[in-house]
Amino acid sequence: MNSRKNANLSQRALALKAGVSQALIAEIERGKHPPSAASLAKIAAALGLAPSDFET
Secondary structure: OHHHHHOOOOHHHHHHHHOOOHHHHHHHHOOOOOOOHHHHHHHHHHHOOOHHHHOO
């Protein structure tokens, strides 16, 4: 997740900030688990982004 790295956050730090598990962050980054809308919203907010910023 380039946004996480650009924010200089570890997976653990982002997970804590977003209120999700570090395992979920890792699975999303590896492409093993698509985030739910709720998880995506939490992660985006923790990064100061909109969920739509992650759409490709």
